[in-house]
Amino acid sequence: MTPQPKVIIAAISSFITGGLLVGTAAYVGFRQYVEKEVISRYYVNAAEAQFDVRTLLRLRSGNLDKVISDFDLILNSNTIQLAEYENVVAPAQREAYIYQTLAEVRDYRAKFPVHFDYPLEQAEFEKALALGKKSGG
Secondary structure: OOHHHHHHHHHHHHHHHHHHHHHHHHHHHHHHHHHHHHHHHHHHHHHHHHHHHHHHHHHHHOOHHHHHHHHHHHHHHHHHHHHHHHHHOOHHHOOHHHHHHHHHHHHHHHHOOOOOOOHHHHHHHHHHHHHHHHHOO
């Protein structure tokens, strides 16, 4: 063989070897990522089951104030998470369901107001509730 074909063969071999190495590394990395996601979901399920058990025990023992307090806390947290909805989700992908839900939360909070200890929490909560006005409600 002349030097030029040897260089071409070496380049092709290097390219294939590099592709296999990158592909293998990507596969291993992606597999580890997926495994961590699946495993972490079990943790979430366990935490939710623990909350459910404790809530049911409180309900059965008549401790309604604590149950209401817990659900109010969850509602506040979920509502605050929705404050950035329009900053994250493109207009074409936005769902009326989100706005309708926030309108329901706004109506609930009109009947059962909440006070936050931190101004930033209050501001984010109010920002989310304002999105509920876009539902037409």
